[in-house]
Amino acid sequence: MQWSELEREVIRCIRCGACQSVCPVFREMRAESTVARGKISLIRAVIRGEVDAAGPAFAERMSWCLMCRACQESCPSGVNLGELMLAARRKLAEDNGLPLLKRLIFRLGLRNRRLFELGMGLGAIFQGLLLRPAPGGGGMLPRLPMGLDRRRLVSPVVARPFRARVPARVDAAGARGTVALFTGCMINYVYPRIGEAVVAVLTRNGFNVVIPAGQHCCGTPVYVNGDVPTAVELARATVDAFADLDADAVITACGSCGAALRKEYGPLLANEPGYAEKVARLAAKTRDFAEFLAAAGLTSAMKGLAATVTYHDSCHLARSQGVRGQPRELIAAVPGLTFTELKAPARCCGAAGSFSLSHYGLSRKINDHKVDDIAAGGADIVATGCPMCLMHIRDGMNQRGVGGEVLHTAELLARAYGEEGI
């Protein structure tokens, strides 16, 4: 790719500055170079030869984006900043290469499912993510003292991943349909309980759940960092594992995974012969857990839950997949529960996948606003549809001493059904 190929998109930005009112990064950093208008100007400047794309300063500015797509949603000119950021990061990765650590994880780990599972099993990868290459390439340094920030609540990688715990197929009594579950890494390796809750709630409501064994990472973590070759491999693996399954729907319970299957695979696999049709079929079949369940309707009665619950919109669930009303509908259906809205439910929580590792301080500051809103709202439980948001919000509440639980929508419903251990 050449930078000049982006000109058609960047020139659509008329610099009105509307993105300033919604960008979570700009809100913290204030510098024009951190908001969409600034980043686009920098890409324009690269095309004009006024800024050097090979320099570290440019790459750093391109990294200051959560991919939350709030600017895109509010851009009157319809500039697709998300795609521009992906394209820029891809070009940077092509030209400059990925940092050693990311290369190690993406290329060696993620491309090889067995090795990856082994690594995750040993809990090595997540600790690995917290290391950074030492300046000058001399080796690895911990990003934070002790490997982890002592205050940071990181959910450890579980000893037995979700897919090792559940059978490949769980049948519902008197089933009305069958769905396939795409688990994603966070659920598989970190929060197997969310997976268990998804299976429990779906089977209670009359759906058999199959969990195909050949599945792996959706590719988002590598895609957003510009490693397109690895992302293509992962996307192909997912499409191969799911597109031709005999299931009514493919269910995701992670905002980012769902967005990848539905939105990103099209452009990502555009040049892969024979994939266009399969990609379209998978995209058409994929549904977020809450979206699917709300449409299918609850058939099994819940016991109820006496709690005040609020809901955080994951960027990739709300803005990328348009799922906003359905989880609220399901939550409100729980007997005995009081639902309250956050002040700004769709404002990014700052997690943004690996952004929260590479820009931890900034991502914490962004998260503080979310935690403030949660504290002001006074709910007992914050529900959300994305495990990444869940981890980051839990961490923030813990660090700020704000009480309350954070649960996936599926966990909340499972609890309302009286499921053991959830």
Next chain:
Amino acid sequence: MAAIKGIVGAENVLEAYEDRYCYTYDASAVTAGREGTPALVVYPGSAAEVSALLVLANAHKIPVIPRGAGSNVSGGSIPRAGAMVMVLTRMNRIVIIDRRNMIAEAEAGVITADFQAEVEKLGLFYPPDPASKAFSTLGGNVAECAGGPRGAKYGVTRDYVLGLEAVLPTGEIVKTGARTMKCVAGYDLTRLITGSEGTLAVVTKVIVKLLPLPEAKKTLLAVFADMDRAAETVSQVFMAGVVPTTLELLDNIYIRNIEEYVHIGLPVDAEAVLLIEVDGDPAVLDKQAGIIARICREQGATEVKVARDAKEADELWVARRAAFAAMSRVRPTVIGEDCTVPRDRIPEMVRAIRAIAAKYDIIIAVLGHAGDGNLHATILTDERDREEMARVEQAAAEIFTATLAMDGTLTGEHGIGLVKKKYLPLEMGEGGMMAMRAIKRALDPNNILNPDLI
């Protein structure tokens, strides 16, 4: 540099070229580019810091460009090489909202919409509502004397500014006006600074008057098959004794492109629509809306719709605010002119704009805060096409001449900036220009504050 960091703190100075480069533009089509990249960008936190920075800049003759959100469309915050861009957004405290006296005082970097939301919580109302209010700053509004759709009834920023705290280019901190409704002590420096486009002083605090929040409003959409009829309707409404809060005129190009962005069912085949709002006591709103609807029909409106509820009305206003930027869907470069004529000459002005567009074979869409005679002739073009840009330039010049011939003004709210600088003498005359230069010299002897604007 060390001295500057000493004043504001190192964390409030941007030095990296890539960061500085992002201050070479604003929302106008003008950019300074690599050659005009400022030497540094500073974010002062108080009037005292602004003062210290200006004293330093004055001593070293460093040009200073004040900046809020950089949303102006006149090239008013474009720097030059070696300049210091002074961004006021760190100064974003609302000092007081005083219900008993119905005034408020806020720092220059407060975002307009945030300020409005806070006063409205107390049942108060700050009317100036530029379409950019979600991101523009109060300081920028004062510097440009911003207007907005509600101007038809409520006027512009100037009409609400009671006093200012501002820092002169030589560093003196001055307080103008007072927290009172009237004040005739000394020259009216408040008005002098308001609308001075950051050439006379850096505004650090604004004292504004507030109104009671209107109890209710009603929004109407009148659809016309003929532009002339729509334009004629504007003054007819006022002549019937009704003063709408807002009266906006949109042509077919605008209607189609806004609809493409918001999908709320605007009539894409209409030649023109009037978007009208009345506010106040709910008891009289229906009557006023009835009068307006009748006049629109008499003038030939094919349909008059009244928004059923607040949500429907809101949709229309969100659509309206998106109008300008939505135009970039047609052509990548959007130049919003800002000519304003006496209200009864709107039909004539619209005809003139359309004739000029035809003559130079360019696309000019028309949208207007028609209620106050302010027409945004919007030129849709492509800055990369030099030949077309030359025609655009000629067309703009002709629009300006036509405006002045109709007793109008070159700019109703966007400001002169760099964009219209060369046309200003046409309106001000030699004497006017001389007076302005004398004032500028007196307050800014070294010409450091936004020096390229005048």
